[in-house]
Amino acid sequence: xxIETKDLTxxxxxxxxxxxLSLQVPEGSIYGFLGPNGAGKTTTIxxxxxxxxxxxxxxxIFGLNLQQHRTTILxxxxxxxxxxxIYAHLTGRENLINRAIQLRLPxxxxxxxxxxxKLTSAADKKxxxxxxxxxxxxxxxxxxxxxPELLILDEPTNGLDPNGIIEMRELLINLVTNHGKTVxxxxxxxAEVERMAxxxxxxNYGELxxxxxxxxxxxxxxxxxxxxxxxxxxxxxxxxxxxxxILEVENDHLSINYxxxxxxxxxxxxxxxxxxxxxxxxxxxxxxxxxxxxxxxxPRKQ
Amino acid sequence: MRNFISSLxxxxxxxxxxxxxxxxxxxxxxxxxIVCLGFFVMADKFEKMDGKAIWGLFxxxxxxxxxxxxxxxxxxxxANSVNSLEHKADTWKTLFSLPVSKWTIYAAKYFYVFLxxxxxxxxxxxxxxxxxxxxxxxxxxxxxxxxxxxxxxLASYFKLFLSCLGILSIQFLLSLIWSDFxxxxxxxxxxxxxxxxxxxxxxxxxxxxxxxxxxxxIKTMVANPNVKGDLPINIFTGEILMSIIISTxxxxxxxxxVKRTRIE
Numbered sequence: 001x002x003i004e005t006k007d008l009t010x011x012x013x014x015x016x017x018x019x020x021l022s023l024q025v026p027e028g029s030i031y032g033f034l035g036p037n038g039a040g041k042t043t044t045i046x047x048x049x050x051x052x053x054x055x056x057x058x059x060x061i062f063g064l065n066l067q068q069h070r071t072t073i074l075x076x077x078x079x080x081x082x083x084x085x086i087y088a089h090l091t092g093r094e095n096l097i098n099r100a101i102q103l104r105l106p107x108x109x110x111x112x113x114x115x116x117x118k119l120t121s122a123a124d125k126k127x128x129x130x131x132x133x134x135x136x137x138x139x140x141x142x143x144x145x146x147x148p149e150l151l152i153l154d155e156p157t158n159g160l161d162p163n164g165i166i167e168m169r170e171l172l173i174n175l176v177t178n179h180g181k182t183v184x185x186x187x188x189x190x191a192e193v194e195r196m197a198x199x200x201x202x203x204n205y206g207e208l209x210x211x212x213x214x215x216x217x218x219x220x221x222x223x224x225x226x227x228x229x230x231x232x233x234x235x236x237x238x239x240x241x242x243x244x245x246i247l248e249v250e251n252d253h254l255s256i257n258y259x260x261x262x263x264x265x266x267x268x269x270x271x272x273x274x275x276x277x278x279x280x281x282x283x284x285x286x287x288x289x290x291x292x293x294x295x296x297x298x299p300r301k302q
Numbered sequence: 303m304r305n306f307i308s309s310l311x312x313x314x315x316x317x318x319x320x321x322x323x324x325x326x327x328x329x330x331x332x333x334x335x336i337v338c339l340g341f342f343v344m345a346d347k348f349e350k351m352d353g354k355a356i357w358g359l360f361x362x363x364x365x366x367x368x369x370x371x372x373x374x375x376x377x378x379x380x381a382n383s384v385n386s387l388e389h390k391a392d393t394w395k396t397l398f399s400l401p402v403s404k405w406t407i408y409a410a411k412y413f414y415v416f417l418x419x420x421x422x423x424x425x426x427x428x429x430x431x432x433x434x435x436x437x438x439x440x441x442x443x444x445x446x447x448x449x450x451x452x453x454x455x456l457a458s459y460f461k462l463f464l465s466c467l468g469i470l471s472i473q474f475l476l477s478l479i480w481s482d483f484x485x486x487x488x489x490x491x492x493x494x495x496x497x498x499x500x501x502x503x504x505x506x507x508x509x510x511x512x513x514x515x516x517x518x519x520i521k522t523m524v525a526n527p528n529v530k531g532d533l534p535i536n537i538f539t540g541e542i543l544m545s546i547i548i549s550t551x552x553x554x555x556x557x558x559x560v561k562r563t564r565i566e
Contacts, residue, residue, distance in 0.1 A: 051565040075401035085393040
């Protein structure tokens with residue numbers, strides 16, 4: 001694992017912001033850290049970057065404890081936290097040169113980064129006059145100038161236009177696929193993360209509500225058949241004997257996996273032939289967005 | 303050490319286009335030029351003075367103005383400028399997520415202001431010496447060439463530099479704590495006024511007050527002005543030692559503040 005936190009907990013005064021968070025970010029992944037605004041994403045990122053001190057739990061990055069190996073770990077990380085922090089009185093190029101000076105990097109990296117984020121033509125304009133999207137791109141360039149192994153990006157597509165979002169997505173996918181980097185990015189937009197992430201963690205009220213590969217999340221949202229019948233337990237037994245996997249049995253309904261329209265008709269026929277009264281039978285499928293909302297809109301656990 | 307030097311270079315790179323940086327460079331040029339012009343225009347008024355007296359009057363005009371007013375205000379301004387740059391751009395979070403220790407970042411920032419102030423005062427010294435010699439050349443009736451006090455002037459300015467280190471550390475700390483530029487500046491001005499009042503009533507313990515120390519250092523500059531030959535300069539007087547002690551203590555206290563700073 002590139003990032004591994006164990007029971008990470010952080011409070012601002014008495015308010016619990018991050019609660020027993022155990023993240024697992026594999027090497028070579030794009031990990032989408034999802035959650036609504038105020039869920040604890042930025043605080044988690046600040047903990048990962050050692051901007052806030054760990055109060056409880058532990059953080060290991062590249063297999064090293066963050067508190068004990070802060071400088072070694074940070075030398076392999078590029079980050080963008082909230083809105084890009086740039087010196088408005090300097091040009092885009094000067095902002096990058098300044099970072100290159102701080103990190104003792106060759107000046108050739110500056111031109112490469114400007115080219116990468118398509119800011120070469122605006123490189124000598126004062127960055128204070130940049131649009132939000134240009135500032136965001138400069139922020140990405142600043143994060144990547146040291147060619148880090150791990151990129152930690154907080155809402156990186158904020159302020160980007162649709163083209164910019166697509167370019168950013170392609171850039172991150174390229175970095176992971178062709179350059180072996182790992183990307184940890186936070187967002188409150190599932191649709192954006194879904195298109196590029198290989199792994200997802202969903203946080204709400206500081207607690208991790210889901211973590212796994214993106215396909216695991218899709219599996220949860222697989223379609224199912226909801227059947228309302230007179231004796232749900234008997235109907236469930238009958239279906240099980242006939243090779244159907246039972247997902248849930250309630251007093252008034254049961255559910256099984258959806259196969260096809262024809263399959264649904266056969267289930268209906270089977271129940272009718274065995275004297276079960278079917279009051280309703282229908283396909284139910286939550287899309288990822290709905291699932292995300294369901295996960296993130298659940299009230300705080302007491 | 304390499305991180306410290308690159309952080310220092312970065313501080314210069316970031317601030318080289320700001321008003322604060324140029325204030326430190328241009329102020330000596332402007333002030334010394336004005337005094338020089340005044341002496342040149344009113345040359346006939348000073349032509350009866352001997353070399354030692356005219357050098358004393360010429361350098362005293364700059365030194366006393368600096369010690370009593372300009373220098374404390376310049377220090378307040380410079381100390382705030384380096385940190386306000388980060389507050390304004392919201393770059394503390396970026397700085398502290400770089401693979402550089404907080405100590406290095408803090409020390410480099412402090413040392414940069416320290417150097418900037420040193421350069422500014424050195425320029426004051428060089429321009430005072432340079433303009434004095436220039437006046438001696440273009441207005442031979444002014445007897446600047448009869449006497450040389452390079453060493454004395456350098457020592458005097460060095461003493462003035464040491465006298466404002468206490469203010470430097472305090473203002474640097476205040477500007478770390480408050481992101482609002484006006485608070486540290488306002489407190490600095492208030493303390494400067496209190497320091498001036500304390501100094502004007504010649505309070506016995508005024509030397510303990512950092513904001514009084516530059517003005518006191520001017521008063522204690524020459525041990526005995528009536529001595530024949532070179533004037534003896536007293537560098538390490540009570541207020542200078544206090545300035546160095548306060549500066550050191552507050553510098554380390556400032557690091558403690560940085561170490562405990564939460565980037566929220």
